[in-house]
Amino acid sequence: MKIDCTGKKYDILNREIAALEGDITLDNCCGQRFIAAGASNKTLTINGIPGNALGAYLDGAEIIVRGNVQDATGDTMNDGKIIINGSCGDAVGYAMRGGKIFVRGDVGYRAGIHMKSYKEKVPVLVIGGKCGSFLGEYQAGGVIIALGLGYDDKDVLDSFCATGMHGGKIFIRTNELNAKITPQICVTTASDDDIAQIAPFIKEFCKCFGIPEADVYNKNFQVLSPNSSNPYKQLYVQN
Amino acid sequence: MTAFVFIFKFMDVKTMLKKEGEIRIPSGCAISGLISKKGKNICGDKVVESMTVMHERSNGLGGGFAGYGIYPQYKDLYALHIFYDNMRCREECEKFIDEVFEVVNLSKIPTRKTPKITNEPLIWRYFVAPAHNRLVDSQLDEKEYIARAVLRINRDLNGCYVFSSGKNMGVFKAVGYPEDVGEFYRLDEYEGYSWTGHGRYPTNTPGWWGGAHPFSLLDYSIVHNGEISSYDANRRFIEMFGYTCTLQTDTEVITYIFDYLLRRQKMTLEEAASVIAAPFWSVIDTMPPEERQKLSFLRNTFGSLLVTGPFSILLGYEGGLMALNDRLKLRSMVCAEKDDMVYFASEECAIRVMEPNPDRIWAPRGGEPVIANLEGGLS
Numbered sequence: 001m002k003i004d005c006t007g008k009k010y011d012i013l014n015r016e017i018a019a020l021e022g023d024i025t026l027d028n029c030c031g032q033r034f035i036a037a038g039a040s041n042k043t044l045t046i047n048g049i050p051g052n053a054l055g056a057y058l059d060g061a062e063i064i065v066r067g068n069v070q071d072a073t074g075d076t077m078n079d080g081k082i083i084i085n086g087s088c089g090d091a092v093g094y095a096m097r098g099g100k101i102f103v104r105g106d107v108g109y110r111a112g113i114h115m116k117s118y119k120e121k122v123p124v125l126v127i128g129g130k131c132g133s134f135l136g137e138y139q140a141g142g143v144i145i146a147l148g149l150g151y152d153d154k155d156v157l158d159s160f161c162a163t164g165m166h167g168g169k170i171f172i173r174t175n176e177l178n179a180k181i182t183p184q185i186c187v188t189t190a191s192d193d194d195i196a197q198i199a200p201f202i203k204e205f206c207k208c209f210g211i212p213e214a215d216v217y218n219k220n221f222q223v224l225s226p227n228s229s230n231p232y233k234q235l236y237v238q239n
Numbered sequence: 240m241t242a243f244v245f246i247f248k249f250m251d252v253k254t255m256l257k258k259e260g261e262i263r264i265p266s267g268c269a270i271s272g273l274i275s276k277k278g279k280n281i282c283g284d285k286v287v288e289s290m291t292v293m294h295e296r297s298n299g300l301g302g303g304f305a306g307y308g309i310y311p312q313y314k315d316l317y318a319l320h321i322f323y324d325n326m327r328c329r330e331e332c333e334k335f336i337d338e339v340f341e342v343v344n345l346s347k348i349p350t351r352k353t354p355k356i357t358n359e360p361l362i363w364r365y366f367v368a369p370a371h372n373r374l375v376d377s378q379l380d381e382k383e384y385i386a387r388a389v390l391r392i393n394r395d396l397n398g399c400y401v402f403s404s405g406k407n408m409g410v411f412k413a414v415g416y417p418e419d420v421g422e423f424y425r426l427d428e429y430e431g432y433s434w435t436g437h438g439r440y441p442t443n444t445p446g447w448w449g450g451a452h453p454f455s456l457l458d459y460s461i462v463h464n465g466e467i468s469s470y471d472a473n474r475r476f477i478e479m480f481g482y483t484c485t486l487q488t489d490t491e492v493i494t495y496i497f498d499y500l501l502r503r504q505k506m507t508l509e510e511a512a513s514v515i516a517a518p519f520w521s522v523i524d525t526m527p528p529e530e531r532q533k534l535s536f537l538r539n540t541f542g543s544l545l546v547t548g549p550f551s552i553l554l555g556y557e558g559g560l561m562a563l564n565d566r567l568k569l570r571s572m573v574c575a576e577k578d579d580m581v582y583f584a585s586e587e588c589a590i591r592v593m594e595p596n597p598d599r600i601w602a603p604r605g606g607e608p609v610i611a612n613l614e615g616g617l618s
Contacts, residue, residue: 010295031292031588049588068600070586071571089587089602090571108602109568133568133605158604159522
């Protein structure tokens with residue numbers, strides 16, 4: 001089923017999507033917000049630029065975006081998958097609580113901010129390129145993997161990564177972590193167990209975008225996790 | 240919950256028809272801009288079109304545009320755009336204008352009636368030069384003379400508001416959605432080398448014609464998406480230098496800060512940006528010595544002009560545009576290039592409407608200015 005989004009208001013478009021099941025293709029998408037919010041039983045392919053809050057509260061549906069996405073993609077998503085062939089604006093995976101987001105390109109500021117997990121609900125965000133500042137800010141659970149494919153190690157992360165993180169893990173594909181990380185965070189080189197944890201996600205990511213897995217495993221991963229021996233007692237960030 | 244409180248407060252305000260400055264209501268907005276670095280003429284409807292896809296970022300309480308290079312036939316004169324509450328205000332203001340300026344041309348600004356824009360004030364345009372003898376007597380440079388006259392009208396003459404005062408540029412703004420404001424002012428009949436646009440979602444002030452963006456003084460104009468938390472600190476500092484903030488909106492104070500830093504302190508755009516969105520001390524500490532010294536000096540000397548809280552702004556000036564985000568990047572901003580064109584917008588979709596296939600599209604970092612100037616400066 002195809003929908004031409006030209007000139008279509010977001011509320012009308014979303015009502016049309018909600019009424020359909022199965023495979024849906026959106027053409028000429030241009031800034032319509034909240035696409036597939038809360039959707040569960042469909043697969044959506046998007047040509048064009050979807051608006052903010054794509055797949056918010058997503059509950060099992062799959063979304064494939066051919067190009068870039070804007071801000072707050074997958075906001076509070078619960079289940080399902082979002083595959084982005086381009087890059088993301090700010091706050092992708094905001095407060096995500098389940099499901100997976102795969103980004104082929106770069107992400108803006110605050111990717112994975114306040115991701116969380118509970119029992120079997122473990123959200124996963126895999127970033128192919130580089131990350132803006134505040135990656136994993138206030139992260140409370142789940143897994144963020146930044147691969148930095150095509151970038152030098154020093155360019156994969158920007159400032160203030162994992163600020164306020166108190167749960168979950170961030171994996172950075174780099175032999176050496178150049179970014180300054182706050183003392184509230186532990187940084188270790190990934191163990192075999194760590195790698196085993198992310199291997200299925202790497203496999204799936206590589207399959208989505210046709211990338212050989214060997215190109216990912218040619219570097220070490222550094223793992224960021226909360227340092228429980230150094231609790232938060234100071235300012236969030238010094239002005 | 241707070242949102243509802245604000246809405247009710249706002250409804251009260253509207254029924255009482257209060258103006259900016261008379262009440263504060265504690266913004267999501269949309270901004271967009273484009274420039275031809277080769278100085279090619281761009282029709283005003285282009286920027287209007289880009290605002291249309293960001294409709295949800297505004298709420299109909301303010302929209303506006305600034306165009307540069309739009310008055311080539313009067314390019315050496317200052318174009319004053321003025322709102323008047325009524326004819327009496329106009330007569331009073333024109334007395335003052337005749338005293339301090341030489342008026343070369345005056346007319347109503349042409350508008351197109353649309354049911355979506357109502358309650359318009361009287362909207363007049365004057366092409367002026369400073370009255371020669373008054374200027375000589377004042378011992379001021381020309382721009383300072385003009386700025387003082389404009390600030391004086393806005394402060395002292397009730398019911399009169401100069402909302403544009405630069406050379407070869409003009410601001411057009413109203414209460415309404417930006418696309419309707421563009422139609423109202425017939426922007427499809429103007430051409431310029433650069434344009435900025437704004438759709439307003441006021442959260443601090445009630446939404447009056449004068450309070451719509453862009454805000455401008457001389458050729459500086461600002462469109463702003465955000466809600467700065469340093470308003471009073473900034474205002475107290477800038478008012479020491481003869482600026483009067485009459486509207487309680489953060490955008491007005493940002494405009495004056497740029498005028499102060501660029502025109503009066505003669506800073507470069509990059510220096511002004513590093514005052515307004517100064518890097519964190521922890522970042523300054525990691526810089527090479529010379530840069531560290533310079534940025535420490537700017538932060539220490541102009542600490543009161545640090546703008547905190549979320550903002551993304553576009554500064555328009557004679558010959559260029561600059562985009563700037565707050566250093567934490569709490570508002571979105573996307574930039575793109577295609578040949579000699581540079582585009583800026585709150586959302587990528589607004590750029591794709593203007594240019595479907597840019598050569599490069601990127602999001603600048605917080606506090607990192609993106610500057611696009613006319614090649615070879617002003618001709």
